[in-house]
């Protein structure tokens with residue numbers, strides 16, 4: 001694993017905190033791992049892409065889910081330790097991305113639906129970061145937003161690895177199906193310790 005990209009899915013207070021508006025049971029247990037992955041990425045110059053829900057009350061998604069991650073509310077914020085200083089936020093409308101985008105330690109991609117690829121800037125963003133990246137994917141919910149990110153990335157030819165102790169499912173069978181699907185595309189299921197030690201080993205080699 002050489003040219004890596006860490007991809008953080010929706011690690012926001014409304015999903016991760018037991019008091020959140022759409023709490024994913026067990027999600028608080030993976031926060032420490034995600035904080036560790038985030039700071040490790042910064043230390044090693046690995047870019048982080050982080051999708052976030054940035055909802056308005058009128059969003060169609062609220063036909064299927066209770067309101068959550070409303071812009072301007074504490075629940076919409078990423079949990080502490082997962083947002084690096086000097087990050088860049090990409091809104092969900094077509095914009096001109098800065099030429100130096102690859103120099104930002106974390107790039108936040110806003111969305112109002114479960115699929116991050118509904119943001120029209122994501123392909124351009126991936127292009128800015130270069131085509132030869134392996135993607136370390138983690139966050140919530142395994143079988144919904146994580147799966148859609150994985151599928152979109154696999155369709156674009158990226159190899160995606162999931163971090164076993166930094167993802168959280170709602171339904172164990174569906175979560176396992178997501179993991180199996182990633183495996184069929186050549187991705188591995190790694191612990192966060194394995195990710196860290198493989199990066200350290202590749203730096204030494």
Ligand SMILES: [Zn+2]
Pocket residue numbers: 053055061068069112113114
């Ligand atoms: Zn949402």
